[in-house]
Amino acid sequence: MPKITDTQTIILTRAATRPGNLAMPLPDGLAGAAAKMVVAKMIERGWLEEVDANLRCNEPLWRETGDGHGTTLIATEAGLEAIGVDPVVASTVSNIRKAGAGTKSAGVTAGDIPTPKLASIRQGTKQALLIEMLQRPEGVSIQEIVKKLDWLPHTARGVISGALKKKLGLPITSEKQDGRGTVYKLDAA
Template sequence: MPKITDTQSIILTRAASRPGNLAMPLPDGLAGAAAKMAVAKMIERGWLEEVDANLRRNEPLWRETGDGHGTTLIATNAGLEAIGIDPVVASTVSNVRKAAPAEKAAGVAADDTPGLKLASIRQGTKQALLIEMLQRPGGVSIQEIVNELGWLPHTARGVISGALKKKLGLAITSEKHSERGTVYKLDVA
């Protein structure tokens, strides 16, 4: 597999976090010939695809076709896999985001909708392992996290509170148990 550059990684990561894996707009500072060259290589490798832009949804244009239409760029499954993101997870998060405006229109309060900010978690990372641990039927205690991941207790609590609850919007619950201490759990819906 060809080596991915920092610019290509940024483009694909941002695309994975947008509805429909939309790669536009490109990062600030990437314009002109540099943008054309980067996008051309990514299309050649199958990481991006040029598709008709939906002007009704105000999708940003990559280029105009001259007949009053334009094209935009989307990340392909191969592009998402190149940066270690499971395409199924990215499309699931994208679908959740599309449903959020419909829920707000139906009267669901903004605070009730989790604020997802990342498309997915790379497999094999400590954060991904922690999420798997939290999904165990009996949950996981801080001491079990410390033993398995090698973190200090305050690091484990900080990741649960900050990265998982606040940034990813995961609904993690906690209960006090006499034998295990505080046990954290992520219910799989």
């Protein structure tokens, strides 16, 4: 794996804390040819991706395309993994952004789609494990969370509603099932 520089670490760390993993704006003092060189290397390594900017949401531009549109930069799964962000969370955030891009043509603006606010979750934490459990096709019940993570039921519900739904903006659904109680699922497109 290529060595990550301090500047690249700063860009990716900031992107991990922004909605949709936006890498823009770049750090102060990084402009012109230096910015182009750093970004080109990061795109080449697969750590950043250039995507169409949503001008309605005032996303910062990386460059203008000349036809009234522009592009912005987002951190990819590989980029977030390079700084130690859990790949489950990185892929979830990426999939939510891509799903949002697909719904724009249906008359829904990106402002209508909840975007995650914080994506930096360390690997191996209980929160990362909970996200993995939520992504299973069958979902996960509160009792299964309590047993696996050694939490109390109110703690599990609080983490789902507070940390995951509100802070991260993850689209978690719940439904009652006979024999299992309330089952929670995370459908990341």
